[in-house]
Amino acid sequence: MPDVTTETLSVARTEGGLVKTEEMLLNMGPHHPSTHGVLRFILKTDGEMILECKPDVGYLHRSIEKIGELMTYQGFVPYTDRVDYVASMNSNLAYCMAVERLAGIEVPRRAEFLRVLVCELNRISSHLIAVGAMAMDIGAVTPFPYALRERERINDLLEEICGARLTYNYIWIGGVSFDAPPGWLERVQAFVESYEKIIPEFNRLITGNKIFVERLRDVAVIPAAMAIDYSLVGPNLRASGVDWDLRRDEPYSIYPELKFDVPLGHGERGTVGDCYDRFVVRVREMEESCKILRQCIAMFPHDQPDFRAKVKNVKPPPGDVFVRTEAPRGEQAYYLVSDGTTKASRVKIRTGSFSAMAITEEISIGCMIADLIAIIASLDVVAPEIDR
Amino acid sequence: MKPLLDSLAARLAAGDPNLTVLVYATGMLVFCGVVLMGFVAPYAGVTSFIERRIAARMQSRVGPNRVGPQGIIQWVADGLKCILKEDLIPEEADKALFRIAPYLVFIGMFGTFVVIPFGSSLVISDLDVGLFYLLAITSLVSVGLIMAGWASNNKWSLLGGMRSAAQIVSYEIPSGLSLLAVVLFAGSMSVQGVIRSQGWAPHTWLVFQNPFLFASYFIFFTAALAEGNRTPFDIPEAESELVAGYNTEYSGMRFALFFLAEWANLYVIGAVSAAAFLGGWQVPPAIPPAVRPVAELLVFVAKATFGVFLAIWARWTFPRLRVDQMMEVCWKYLVPLSFLNIVGTAVWMILFPKGALTAVAVSVVMVLVALAVLALFVRKVAMNLRSSDGAISLNPFV
Numbered sequence: 001m002p003d004v005t006t007e008t009l010s011v012a013r014t015e016g017g018l019v020k021t022e023e024m025l026l027n028m029g030p031h032h033p034s035t036h037g038v039l040r041f042i043l044k045t046d047g048e049m050i051l052e053c054k055p056d057v058g059y060l061h062r063s064i065e066k067i068g069e070l071m072t073y074q075g076f077v078p079y080t081d082r083v084d085y086v087a088s089m090n091s092n093l094a095y096c097m098a099v100e101r102l103a104g105i106e107v108p109r110r111a112e113f114l115r116v117l118v119c120e121l122n123r124i125s126s127h128l129i130a131v132g133a134m135a136m137d138i139g140a141v142t143p144f145p146y147a148l149r150e151r152e153r154i155n156d157l158l159e160e161i162c163g164a165r166l167t168y169n170y171i172w173i174g175g176v177s178f179d180a181p182p183g184w185l186e187r188v189q190a191f192v193e194s195y196e197k198i199i200p201e202f203n204r205l206i207t208g209n210k211i212f213v214e215r216l217r218d219v220a221v222i223p224a225a226m227a228i229d230y231s232l233v234g235p236n237l238r239a240s241g242v243d244w245d246l247r248r249d250e251p252y253s254i255y256p257e258l259k260f261d262v263p264l265g266h267g268e269r270g271t272v273g274d275c276y277d278r279f280v281v282r283v284r285e286m287e288e289s290c291k292i293l294r295q296c297i298a299m300f301p302h303d304q305p306d307f308r309a310k311v312k313n314v315k316p317p318p319g320d321v322f323v324r325t326e327a328p329r330g331e332q333a334y335y336l337v338s339d340g341t342t343k344a345s346r347v348k349i350r351t352g353s354f355s356a357m358a359i360t361e362e363i364s365i366g367c368m369i370a371d372l373i374a375i376i377a378s379l380d381v382v383a384p385e386i387d388r
Numbered sequence: 389m390k391p392l393l394d395s396l397a398a399r400l401a402a403g404d405p406n407l408t409v410l411v412y413a414t415g416m417l418v419f420c421g422v423v424l425m426g427f428v429a430p431y432a433g434v435t436s437f438i439e440r441r442i443a444a445r446m447q448s449r450v451g452p453n454r455v456g457p458q459g460i461i462q463w464v465a466d467g468l469k470c471i472l473k474e475d476l477i478p479e480e481a482d483k484a485l486f487r488i489a490p491y492l493v494f495i496g497m498f499g500t501f502v503v504i505p506f507g508s509s510l511v512i513s514d515l516d517v518g519l520f521y522l523l524a525i526t527s528l529v530s531v532g533l534i535m536a537g538w539a540s541n542n543k544w545s546l547l548g549g550m551r552s553a554a555q556i557v558s559y560e561i562p563s564g565l566s567l568l569a570v571v572l573f574a575g576s577m578s579v580q581g582v583i584r585s586q587g588w589a590p591h592t593w594l595v596f597q598n599p600f601l602f603a604s605y606f607i608f609f610t611a612a613l614a615e616g617n618r619t620p621f622d623i624p625e626a627e628s629e630l631v632a633g634y635n636t637e638y639s640g641m642r643f644a645l646f647f648l649a650e651w652a653n654l655y656v657i658g659a660v661s662a663a664a665f666l667g668g669w670q671v672p673p674a675i676p677p678a679v680r681p682v683a684e685l686l687v688f689v690a691k692a693t694f695g696v697f698l699a700i701w702a703r704w705t706f707p708r709l710r711v712d713q714m715m716e717v718c719w720k721y722l723v724p725l726s727f728l729n730i731v732g733t734a735v736w737m738i739l740f741p742k743g744a745l746t747a748v749a750v751s752v753v754m755v756l757v758a759l760a761v762l763a764l765f766v767r768k769v770a771m772n773l774r775s776s777d778g779a780i781s782l783n784p785f786v
C-alpha cells in the first residue's frame with residue numbers, strides 16, 4: 001500500500017498546476033453489492049484513491065435494546081436472534097448467560113454441552129460466510145458456493161435440533177429448548193470428519209492463490225496498539241497479534257474443560273494485522289472449532305438427561321450484570337439492569353461489528369476503492385449487529 | 389426521390405460498371421452481415437449458456453436447466469427478455485452518447501469478423517494488414533466503454549469507464565507486440581497468410597516453433613483477456629466494487645448488446661489465438677476436397693472454442709486484480725517480456741533457419757514437452773478427484 005496521506009496528495013495536486021483535478025464525493029451504499037447489508041460509506045476520493053471515508057450507520061436500527069426493556073426476560077430471547085442473524089446461537093447464549101447470572105440460575109451440564117455444540121457449529125457457519133463472502137468480494141466467485149454448501153449442512157444439523165435454520169431461539173434461560181434428537185451427535189461427528197477434509201481443499205482453492213494473497217497482503221494494516229485503541233474484538237483483534245480469547249481467558253460454560261488453540265495473526269504473507277491475516281485467522285478458527293466439537297461429542301454427559309432448569313417467571317433481584325462471550329464477530333456483551341420486576345430496566349448490547357466499523361475511517365485513508373471492499377469483508381461486519 | 393431511382397434503374401439497365409460494383413458491394417455487405425449475425429449471435433448466446441453451466445459445475449451447482457432440454461435455449465429466453473424490457477435512459481445522462489455507446493462496442497467487436505476466417509476460402513476479406521486491422525478495430529470497444537461510462541452520469545460508471553480506458557490502452561501493447569513476433573516468423577500480416585505458414589500437425593503450429601513464440605502465446609492470451617474485460621482483469625465492470633461498472637445504468641437491449649459483445653469477443657480471442665498460434669483451419673491433406681471446407685470450419689471453431697473454454701475456466705477460478713496491480717502486470721512484466729520475444733524470435737530465425745533439421749527437432753521436442761505437461765495435469769486432476777471424497781459428479785447432464 002502506498003504511503004499517502006491527505007496532505008501529500010493535496011500538495012501533489014496543487015503543484016501540478018496544468019491539469020485541474022478535483023476530489024470526488026462518492027456515495028457507497030446503502031445499496032451496494034459488497035457492503036454486507038445496508039451499510040453506507042461517504043467517500044472522498046482522488047480518482048480511485050480514498051482520501052476520507054466516513055461510515056454512516058443506522059440503516060438497520062430496530063431498537064432492539066428498547067424492546068428488551070419492554071419484554072419479559074424470556075420474551076426477549078427471540079429478539080436476540082436478530083442482533084446478529086448470521087450467528088444467532090451466540091447471541092442467544094450471551095443474553096441467556098447474562099440473565100442467568102443476574103437471577104442466579106444454575107444450568108444443567110447437558111445443556112452446557114448442547115450450548116457449546118450449537119455455538120461452535122454456528123461459529124463455523126458464520127466464518128464460512130465471512131471467508132466465502134470475502135473471496136467473492138475480491139472477485140473469486142467459486143469459493144462462495146462451496147462455503148454455502150458446507151453451511152447448508154450445518155443449517156440442516158441445527159434445524160434438526162431446534163426447527164429453525166437462521167434465527168434459532170434455541171438457547172433459553174436456564175438451558176436449551178430441546179434435547180438433541182437421537183443420532184444427532186453422530187451426525188455432527190460425521191459432519192466434522194468430512195468438514196476437516198474440506199478445509200484443506202478450500203485452502204487450495206483460494207487461501208494460497210497468488211492473486212488473492214497479493215490483493216490482501218499489507219492492505220489496511222492494524223497494529224496491535226491501534227486495534228486495542230479502537231477496542232477491536234474477536235478475530236479482528238487476534239489477527240493483529242493480540243492474544244485474547246474470552247473462551248480461554250475469561251472462561252464460561254464448559255470451555256475450561258476443552259483444549260483448543262487460539263490462532264493469531266503472524267503476518268504470514270505480509271505485515272501482522274493486514275487483511276490476509278484476518279482472513280487466515282478465521283480459517284484457522286474453523287479448524288479449532290472442529291477440535292472443540294470433537295471433544296464435546298466425546299465428553300457428552302449421556303447419563304444426565306436434564307437439559308433445562310425449571311424456570312418460571314424470571315424475576316431477578318435488583319442489581320446489574322455485565323456478561324461477555326466470544327461470538328464469531330468477537331465479544332458480544334450484554335449489560336442488564338434489573339429493578340426487581342419481570343422486565344429489565346436497561347438492556348445494553350455491545351457488539352464487535354460496531355467497533356470494527358469505526359476503525360474503517362482511519363485504516364482506509366490512502367487505499368484504493370477496491371481495497372475498501374477488502375477491508376469491509378476482512379473486518380466481517382454484519383449490518384444488523386452494528387445498528388441493533 | 390423518384391427521379392433518382394429512375395436514373396439509377398436506367399443506369400443499371402445500361403450496364404454502368406461503377407453502379408454494378410456498388411450494387412454488388414452492397415449486396416455482399418448485407419449478405420455477410422446476415423451470415424455473420426447468424427453465426428455471432430447464436431455463438432455468443434450459446435457461449436453464455438455454456439459458461440453458466442460450466443461455472444455451475446465448478447461451483448457444485450446445477451445451473452440453468454429449465455428452458456428447453458437441459459436449459460439449452462436459456463439464452464433465447466434471456467435475449468427475448470432483454471428486448472421486451474424498457475430501454476431506460478437516466479434523466480441526467482448525456483442522451484446521445486448514452487445511446488451510441490453500446491453500438492460502438494458492438495461494432496468494435498463485430499468488425500473483427502471481417503478478417504477472422506472460418507476456412508481457407510471462408511473469409512470475408514483477407515486484408516494484407518489483417519492482424520494490424522484486428523488491433524485497430526478492437527480499440528473502438530474502449531471508446532464505446534468510456535462513452536458509456538461518461539454518458540451515464542454516474543460516478544461508479546465513470547470509474548468503470550476510466551478503468552477500461554487505462555486497461556485497454558495498456559494491454560494493447562503486449563498483445564500487439566506478441567502478434568508482431570508472429571508476423572516476424574510467419575512473414576505475413578494477413579491472417580490467412582499466417583495460417584498458411586503453419587501446417588495441420590501440432591509441431592508445425594507457431595506456438596511450438598520456438599520458446600519465444602510459446603511465451604508470446606501466453607502473453608497474447610493474457611492481454612486479450614484483459615482487453616476483453618474478463619476475470620482476472622474484469623475490473624471495469626468489477627461487480628463487487630463498481631456494482632456493474634460502465635453498464636450500471638443500461639437496461640433492455642442496450643444492456644444485452646454489451647453482453648453480446650462480451651461473449652462474441654470471447655470467440656474473437658479464441659479465434660485470433662487459434663489463427664496466429666494454433667494452426668488455424670489447417671486440416672490433414674488426406675481429407676477429400678469435397679468435405680474440406682466443412683472440416684476446416686469445424687477445426688477452426690473447435691480451436692477457437694478451446695480458447696473460449698480457457699477464458700471461462702480462468703474467469704471462474706481467479707480473483708480479480710486491483711487497478712494498480714493490473715497496470716504493474718502489464719508494464720513491468722508483459723511489455724518487457726513481449727519485447728524480449730520479438731528480439732528472441734528474430735535471433736532464433738537466424739540461428740535456426742526455417743525448415744532446417746534443428747528447427748524441426750526443436751518443435752517436436754516442444755510438442756513432447758507440452759504433452760508431458762498435459763499428462764501431469766491429467767494426473768493431478770485425477771488425484772484431486774480421488775481425494776475429494778467423491779462429492780463431485782462428472783455427469784454434465786444433471
